[in-house]
Every structure is written in C-alpha cells, then in structure tokens.
Amino acid sequence: MLNAVEFQAKIQNGLIQIPDEYKQEFGEGDDIKVIILVKKKSFSKKDIIDELTENPIQVNGVLSPEEIYSR
Numbered sequence: 001m002l003n004a005v006e007f008q009a010k011i012q013n014g015l016i017q018i019p020d021e022y023k024q025e026f027g028e029g030d031d032i033k034v035i036i037l038v039k040k041k042s043f044s045k046k047d048i049i050d051e052l053t054e055n056p057i058q059v060n061g062v063l064s065p066e067e068i069y070s071r
Contacts, residue, residue: 002033 005025009016016034018026026032046054 003025005022007019007022009019
C-alpha cells in the first residue's frame with residue numbers, strides 16, 4: 001500500500017531534502033516511489049508560427065500549388 005506525501009523542495013548537491021515534518025514517516029531502507037515535477041522557466045522566444053499568426057503575410061490573389069512549391 002502506498003501513502004502519498006507532497007512537498008516542495010530545491011535540489012542541492014544532487015539531493016532532495018525531506019522536510020522534518022515528514023521524516024518520521026520514512027525509515028532507513030524503506031521502499032519509496034519518487035515522482036518529480038519541475039516547473040520550467042518559460043521563454044518568450046517565438047517560433048515561425050507565432051510570428052506568422054501575429055504578422056500574416058499579405059498575398060495578392062491566390063497561388064496555385066505549382067506557384068507555392070516552385071519557390
């Protein structure tokens with residue numbers, strides 16, 4: 001049977017410190033399952049789709065498939 005415990009921690013020297021309030025729940029040699037969720041810093045770098053969505057290219061007339069793929 002698994003009991004879930006959730007807390008936030010920072011990795012220091014490759015180790016995750018278990019908060020004191022949970023240490024009594026875990027004993028030396030206990031089998032545990034660890035799931036790590038990392039909040040990544042977001043970057044505002046735009047890709048080509050974002051650029052085109054914000055700044056669509058104006059085209060006069062309709063291009064045929066041959067005109068599109070010959071460029």
